[in-house]
Amino acid sequence: MTEAKTASLAPSAKNADGPSVRLQGKNPWLNAWKIALGVGILGVGISIGAGAMGGEHSALHERFAFSYLFAFQVTLSIALGSVFFILIQHLSSAGWSVTVRRTAEFLASGLVVMAVLFIPVWLCKGTLYPWWNAENAPAEHHASNEVVGTTTLTSHQTHGDDQVKEPEHGEHAGQGEHAGHHGDHAEGAVKHDHATGHDPNDEALEAEEHHLLAKKRWWLNHDFFNGRAVLYFLVWAFLGWTLYKRSVDQDKAKDFKTTNFLKAFSTIGTILFALSLTFAGVDWIMSLQPMWFSTIFGVYLFAGSFVAALATIILVTLGLRKSGVLLKEITVEHYHDLGKLMFGFNVFWAYIAFSQMMLIWYAGLPEETPFYHIRWFTDEVHHKASGWQTVSLALLGLHFAAPFVFLISRNIKRRLQLLGVGAALILTMHIVDIYWLIFPNLRERFEVSLLWLDIAALIGVASLYFAFVLHRMTKNALIPIGDPRLARALTFENA
Amino acid sequence: MGHAGTLISAVLFLFRQKWRTSINRFAEAMTIFAVMCALVFPGIHVGRVWMAYYMFPLPNQMSMWPNFKSPLIWDIFAVSTYATVSILFWFVGLIPDLATLRDRAKTKIRKTVYGALALGWRGANRHWQHYERAYMILAALSTPLVLSVHSVVSFDFATSVLPGWHTTIFPPYFVAGAVFSGFAMVMTLMLLTRAVYGVKSIVTMQHLELMNKIMLVTGSLVGYAYAIEFFIAFYSGNEYEQWVFMKNRATGPFAWAYWTMISCNVISPQLFWSKKLRTSIPVMFVVSILINIGMWFERFVIIATSLFRDFIPGSWGYFRPTYVDIATYAGTLGLFFTLFLLFLRWIPMIAVAEVKGVLPEADPHYHPEGSHDDHAHAPAAALAGGE
Numbered sequence: 008m009t010e011a012k013t014a015s016l017a018p019s020a021k022n023a024d025g026p027s028v029r030l031q032g033k034n035p036w037l038n039a040w041k042i043a044l045g046v047g048i049l050g051v052g053i054s055i056g057a058g059a060m061g062g063e064h065s066a067l068h069e070r071f072a073f074s075y076l077f078a079f080q081v082t083l084s085i086a087l088g089s090v091f092f093i094l095i096q097h098l099s100s101a102g103w104s105v106t107v108r109r110t111a112e113f114l115a116s117g118l119v120v121m122a123v124l125f126i127p128v129w130l131c132k133g134t135l136y137p138w139w140n141a142e143n144a145p146a147e148h149h150a151s152n153e154v155v156g157t158t159t160l161t162s163h164q165t166h167g168d169d170q171v172k173e174p175e176h177g178e179h180a181g182q183g184e185h186a187g188h189h190g191d192h193a194e195g196a197v198k199h200d201h202a203t204g205h206d207p208n209d210e211a212l213e214a215e216e217h218h219l220l221a222k223k224r225w226w227l228n229h230d231f232f233n234g235r236a237v238l239y240f241l242v243w244a245f246l247g248w249t250l251y252k253r254s255v256d257q258d259k260a261k262d263f264k265t266t267n268f269l270k271a272f273s274t275i276g277t278i279l280f281a282l283s284l285t286f287a288g289v290d291w292i293m294s295l296q297p298m299w300f301s302t303i304f305g306v307y308l309f310a311g312s313f314v315a316a317l318a319t320i321i322l323v324t325l326g327l328r329k330s331g332v333l334l335k336e337i338t339v340e341h342y343h344d345l346g347k348l349m350f351g352f353n354v355f356w357a358y359i360a361f362s363q364m365m366l367i368w369y370a371g372l373p374e375e376t377p378f379y380h381i382r383w384f385t386d387e388v389h390h391k392a393s394g395w396q397t398v399s400l401a402l403l404g405l406h407f408a409a410p411f412v413f414l415i416s417r418n419i420k421r422r423l424q425l426l427g428v429g430a431a432l433i434l435t436m437h438i439v440d441i442y443w444l445i446f447p448n449l450r451e452r453f454e455v456s457l458l459w460l461d462i463a464a465l466i467g468v469a470s471l472y473f474a475f476v477l478h479r480m481t482k483n484a485l486i487p488i489g490d491p492r493l494a495r496a497l498t499f500e501n502a
Numbered sequence: 503m504g505h506a507g508t509l510i511s512a513v514l515f516l517f518r519q520k521w522r523t524s525i526n527r528f529a530e531a532m533t534i535f536a537v538m539c540a541l542v543f544p545g546i547h548v549g550r551v552w553m554a555y556y557m558f559p560l561p562n563q564m565s566m567w568p569n570f571k572s573p574l575i576w577d578i579f580a581v582s583t584y585a586t587v588s589i590l591f592w593f594v595g596l597i598p599d600l601a602t603l604r605d606r607a608k609t610k611i612r613k614t615v616y617g618a619l620a621l622g623w624r625g626a627n628r629h630w631q632h633y634e635r636a637y638m639i640l641a642a643l644s645t646p647l648v649l650s651v652h653s654v655v656s657f658d659f660a661t662s663v664l665p666g667w668h669t670t671i672f673p674p675y676f677v678a679g680a681v682f683s684g685f686a687m688v689m690t691l692m693l694l695t696r697a698v699y700g701v702k703s704i705v706t707m708q709h710l711e712l713m714n715k716i717m718l719v720t721g722s723l724v725g726y727a728y729a730i731e732f733f734i735a736f737y738s739g740n741e742y743e744q745w746v747f748m749k750n751r752a753t754g755p756f757a758w759a760y761w762t763m764i765s766c767n768v769i770s771p772q773l774f775w776s777k778k779l780r781t782s783i784p785v786m787f788v789v790s791i792l793i794n795i796g797m798w799f800e801r802f803v804i805i806a807t808s809l810f811r812d813f814i815p816g817s818w819g820y821f822r823p824t825y826v827d828i829a830t831y832a833g834t835l836g837l838f839f840t841l842f843l844l845f846l847r848w849i850p851m852i853a854v855a856e857v858k859g860v861l862p863e864a865d866p867h868y869h870p871e872g873s874h875d876d877h878a879h880a881p882a883a884a885l886a887g888g889e
Contacts, residue, residue: 222739302671362673
């Protein structure tokens with residue numbers, strides 16, 4: 008804004024640094040990281056407290072494990088999506104996006120704290136992943152003692168004891184405490200037969216699942232799982248921090264060498280990104296239901312993450328804009344382009360989601376369909392619609408259809424408030440998407456009344472991450488003032 | 503093969519990649535001819551060519567309808583939609599060039615034919631405005647088609663329960679593979695045409711290099727898909743999947759085909775990491791041919807290696823093409839090249855009007871030779887695909 012005296016509408020690249028690109032004085036964003044830190048500690052504290060209160064085999068503890076995994080995955084997806092945004096800008100030598108890229112770099116820098124935030128997930132791995140404790144257990148043991156219903160491995164074993172206490176329900180304990188999941192008496196009676204464990208079909212299925220799990224041990228075993236987790240976090244911290252650090256160093260150096268380096272780095276970076284995101288998705292989300300598999304799953308997570316990151320970038324820059332910075336550096340032209348990307352990749356997400364659903368539904372293979380069964384029916388015998396059906400339909404309607412109709416118009420993408428509404432909707436639905444990926448794995452043990460714990464965990468984990476990101480923002484210029492392509496971004500206009 | 507056309511025309515257009523202008527006409531033409539060749543096959547597959555209209559849901563006295571639950575019928579709709587939009591897109595882009603041909607025509611027949619096809623184009627401002635808008639809308643319409651056609655083709659396989667065919671990554675994997683092989687074919691044909699017709703100053707090394715980069719990216723995406731298929735076959739613990747990937751593909755009677763596919767599609771494009779290699783005409787020519795071969799083998803591997811060992815061991819065998827298979831394949835190649843050579847003969851192979859628009863001279867602030875202000879270089883930067 009200091010350049011207002013010049014006739015040019017856009018600030019010049021030579022004097023790009025100034026109060027319009029830095030958080031200074033009374034800018035409310037200067038202290039935002041402290042608030043985020045406080046909220047984060049409070050949120051994570053409350054959820055960990057709740058989880059610890061119940062004791063190791065309680066419903067509360069189990070719910071905490073899932074809540075925390077959900078919160079972690081939402082946050083991780085935004086950070087990883089931002090990494091991809093930066094990589095692709097470097098790879099394509101993009102000029103238009105230079106001013107926007109810094110925001111993504113801040114978000115990507117937060118990857119260095121993700122390893123710390125992962126610790127509670129790691130501690131709860133036995134609660135989360137049915138295969139973790141099932142290791143080396145003989146199939147017969149499970150079939151006779153702990154097995155209930157048709158999906159044992161995919162259900163959970165911590166409730167095996169409770170089962171004995173409430174045989175008349177024929178389902179897992181905890182389920183009787185809340186309405187909505189119960190069938191009528193006749194249904195209960197049918198279940199009773201299942202619960203006694205004498206159904207030969209169930210036992211055969213059980214034996215088959217253990218047989219299968221034994222074949223999956225080469226991937227799903229303790230040491231390999233831990234080793235891979237370490238590797239992912241090393242890769243991500245390396246990617247996020249390099250992309251961030253080299254760029255902010257360029258603010259001072261103002262050299263082309265950094266730009267060339269980052270372009271070369273992004274080639275390797277993209278490969279590392281694709282592989283780590285895919286296999287982390289297999290490890291931490293797919294293996295929640297260890298019998299299930301889908302080759303497109305990594306692409307699905309990628310698409311969701313990238314859309315969520317674009318929505319977050321739009322919302323963060325709009326927030327900064329409100330405080331009076333980045334008025335001329337990130338203009339309606341940039342928002343329009345971000346909006347187009349978000350729109351396009353949201354359609355891509357829907358395409359991937361449809362491909363997976365369509366092929367699994369059409370082929371109807373017993374290994375694959377349970378993924379959708381638990382997101383649609385209350386149980387696998389009676390095919391009664393569950394609450395998850397509403398969530399599944401909401402993803403179709405509000406993650407895809409509504410943003411599609413809303414954001415297709417050029418007019419709306421160029422009205423910042425409306426674009427913000429679209430971005431907020433997409434980000435919210437991305438959170439619902441991750442929720443939908445994780446919580447149905449609780450099956451009958453899912454209790455709507457514990458929703459507060461999920462929200463507390465999400466606010467807590469996301470706030471801790473954003474505390475770091477926002478703190479980075481106070482230390483650096485909000486656009487890459489040393490980037491040689493800055494002039495192109497500052498004068499950029501949509502054709 | 504038919505995929506590079508829409509990608510270059512529509513997706514690169516929407517991404518403001520102006521370097522596409524010198525290759526888009528070429529790629530679109532290739533697309534249309536490839537789709538024409540593809541549309542021959544459903545006719546053959548019906549079994550009685552004279553009954554080909556059975557593919558369409560036409561009301562008839564026997565109340566016989568195609569099976570709408572079959573991906574094969576979706577294929578008919580997907581490919582014919584794709585063909586329609588591609589032809590429209592191609593033709594709309596051609597109109598200004600057809601007018602140029604009309605204006606320069608020397609014979610009466612040419613004047614009449616080009617004149618009719620140019621639809622009265624005079625290059626007026628209003629014409630250009632309508633033209634730009636129509637082109638934009640067609641580009642937006644084509645973009646979902648880039649995904650839909652090959653996704654539906656992949657459904658032909660993936661909706662089945664056959665190991666090696668049924669896998670959820672097939673739709674995006676087929677799309678990436680189609681773009682990959684399409685670019686390779688454009689490259690092969692372009693290099694030949696470029697040498698014969700001497701358009702080296704229009705299709706520059708920079709264009710070729712960018713195409714090679716796209717091949718590197720899409721080849722790696724295809725490699726990712728191969729790897730994930732293999733991984734999930736083992737992660738799933740499903741012995742049938744493992745059998746297909748290990749015993750039928752990686753080792754076994756068709757291992758030679760499988761490893762040809764991997765070498766050509768995944769390994770050979772990795773040469774393009776080196777700037778020296780991706781700007782070498784002989785290297786890129788050889789690699790583009792290898793990719794064409796590799797992508798042919800990809801379809802061969804998918805189809806033959808999932809079928810040659812049936813569920814019943816008694817029907818196991820080894821696929822050997824008959825003279826009918828070979829002749830059919832040779833026939834499509836013949837059809838393709840006939841159409842393509844006619845195109846080169848009768849229609850501007852490079853989008854004249856579009857290339858004019860991105861030349862440095864087209865810039866109102868252009869100063870020839872010796873001037874170094876920023877404006878003069880802006881179009882050059884745009885050509886470089888920077889924007």
